[in-house]
Every structure is written in structure tokens, then in C-alpha cells.
Amino acid sequence: MENVDRILAAYGITPASVQAITSRLSKVQTHQAAFALKRSSLHPERLDRWLMVVQGKHNFYREGVPPVYQTLQENFYVVDEGEVYYLMPWLERHRTDEPDHPYEMLFTTLGKIHASSSKRYPIDYEAYALAIRKQKEKLQQDREELLGLVERFESQTYMGVVPLLVCTHYKDLEHVSAMLDRWYDHYEADLKEDPEMEHSVLHGNLRPSHVQEGAPLHLLNWEKTKLGNPSLDLAAYFKEEWRYADSNMTNPPYYLHSYEEHRQMKKNEESLFMLHLLHPGRYLKQIRQYVDAPLKADTPAVVQELTQTHRQLAQALHAQAYFQELRDQEEQEDGEGGSD
Numbered sequence: 001m002e003n004v005d006r007i008l009a010a011y012g013i014t015p016a017s018v019q020a021i022t023s024r025l026s027k028v029q030t031h032q033a034a035f036a037l038k039r040s041s042l043h044p045e046r047l048d049r050w051l052m053v054v055q056g057k058h059n060f061y062r063e064g065v066p067p068v069y070q071t072l073q074e075n076f077y078v079v080d081e082g083e084v085y086y087l088m089p090w091l092e093r094h095r096t097d098e099p100d101h102p103y104e105m106l107f108t109t110l111g112k113i114h115a116s117s118s119k120r121y122p123i124d125y126e127a128y129a130l131a132i133r134k135q136k137e138k139l140q141q142d143r144e145e146l147l148g149l150v151e152r153f154e155s156q157t158y159m160g161v162v163p164l165l166v167c168t169h170y171k172d173l174e175h176v177s178a179m180l181d182r183w184y185d186h187y188e189a190d191l192k193e194d195p196e197m198e199h200s201v202l203h204g205n206l207r208p209s210h211v212q213e214g215a216p217l218h219l220l221n222w223e224k225t226k227l228g229n230p231s232l233d234l235a236a237y238f239k240e241e242w243r244y245a246d247s248n249m250t251n252p253p254y255y256l257h258s259y260e261e262h263r264q265m266k267k268n269e270e271s272l273f274m275l276h277l278l279h280p281g282r283y284l285k286q287i288r289q290y291v292d293a294p295l296k297a298d299t300p301a302v303v304q305e306l307t308q309t310h311r312q313l314a315q316a317l318h319a320q321a322y323f324q325e326l327r328d329q330e331e332q333e334d335g336e337g338g339s340d
Helices: 004-009 044-055 103-116 125-154 161-193 231-241 252-260 267-278 281-292 299-339
Strands: 017-020 025-029 034-039 078-080 083-089 119-122 196-202 226-228
Touching: 004 025, 004 034, 004 078, 044 196, 044 226, 103 196, 103 231, 103 252, 125 161, 125 281, 161 267, 161 281, 161 299, 196 267, 231 267, 231 299, 267 299, 281 299
Parallel strands: none
Antiparallel strands: 017 025, 025 034, 034 083, 078 083, 119 196, 196 226
16 A cells, blocks of 8 residues: 555554555554554445444444544545545454354354344335245256256266265255255245344454454454345354364354344244355355366365365254254144144
């Protein structure tokens, strides 16, 4: 960032040193403190929402967001050469997605954030039902496509590393698709029973590297913040977490208990949460890219991606089994109650 001095002047700061950490992040050291100067990816339409988060407007739970400094003109950002910059305290952290923070604290903070901005909206059930049916049709097409690829791989005289891996994963992927189809049915039934959805301010890109351990715990990088159902944030975090073999988060309901102490998930949210977790789109995209240009593929990288995505989907299967068991128990209890 060649314009660092000019930007920092807006804050009345004269740097002793500036260290470029990435193309978008610089560590600014003065004789008194260290700062993080971020060249953001904020689009104009997201700026107001980002400001709501950093300013804590509309009762937004501000403690979960690190402070953003104001300029001498009391602005929260500087526009320089058409780009938005903002300044924060420098927080030492790991810049990887391998988690190292207390999960209970994370989900407590996230529950408070979502609850503070939660609003209910009525939905058009018929429109949602039509969209669900189309998604189920697309899912069936994807299942047929994957089966066709597996049969094609198995017919080859020599099977490469990637085709062999896909054939090994196929049974699990088919099970994922079958469970996803069932949860589409649950989602439609849940919406028919309760045609309302909750929207909150979402982080929009929640992953382990965006969690800063401390008291309070902070969620970093709110540049992709948006309005939507909180299940999107929850699913995004679980999906990233589960890609790693050493993940300790093998019991989602346990950690969701910390979340639901501050914001209770509705039944249609639980089914939507399962839809996000079980969707195999990332795996299918990776296979298609390989099939389109197998000679150009970086085989070790493809194997790693497929393995990580398969691991995430396998964990999603365990999670959905738990939630399915809860539904089965509830239906059984309702049936027994109705027979009295």
C-alpha cells in the first residue's frame, strides 16, 4: 500500500514502521501502539450494513466485533483512490482455518449477535415449495450425473488416483444425497406449518481464521456481512471446521446448546441448517473441474480438496442423524399422545 502515510494522516497517526502482511492488510507500528490497516473489499451497497455492525446500531451486540477507529473527521473509514480503508487495533492471531479457540464462547457470542438483530418475516409458502421441488429435481440430476461418472471411471482399464477416490467416496455421496432429499421434504413441511423465517445480521464469511480468542471473543472481517437466516452463519462455520481431520467439533448439538441459550432455532431453521450442511455442490464442482481438464489438474491438490469435502459431508451425515432421531422421537410422542 503505497498510500499508507496519506491514509494514516486522516487518523492523525505517524507510523514508525509499516509491515505488509497481505495485499490487503498492513501492520502499522507507532511508538505507542500497533494498528491493523485494512484495504477492504466492501462494496457501496454493503457499506451501510458494515457501519451498522461496527457502530453497534439498532441494538446490535457490539461486544463480539473488534473496535474500528474513527478518523479526525469522525468517520469509520477512509476512501482513497476509490477504495475503502479502515483501522483497527492489531490483534495477534493465527491466520489459518485450523481452529484453536473455545467453541462454547464462539457460539455464545454468535447467539448474542444473531439475537440482537433478529426479525421475523412472513414467507410465500407456495413460492418456497416450488423452489424446493426444483432443488429436488436438480439433486436427482446431480445424482444421475455422479453415477454416470463413477460407471465411466470403473470401465477404464487404468483408474487414476482421482477417479479411484471418487469411486471410493460414491456410496457416502449417494447417502448424503438421499438424506438431503429427505431434509428438503422436512423443510417444505416445516414451512407449511410455520410460514415465517427469521433474519439477522450475519457475519457472511464465518470460519476459524475469523475468530479471535479473548475476553470478549471477537469475530473478525465483517466485510461480507448481510441479512439472512442465521443458519447460514452456523453452517458456514461447521463446514469449514469439519474439513480438518483434527477437528474436535464432532457433536454439533452440544455446541448449539450454547448458541440456543441466547437464540432458539425454529424447526424450519433446523431443516434449513441441514440443507446447507448436506449439500454436495462443492464436491461435485471439484469433480466437474477435474473431468473437464484431467491433464491440467493438480492431482495432489484435487485429492486434498475432495478428501476434505468428503470429510465435511461425512460429519454432516452424523449431525443429520441426530436431528432426524429427535424428529422421530417427537413424532412418536405425538402419536402416543393422540392415541390416549
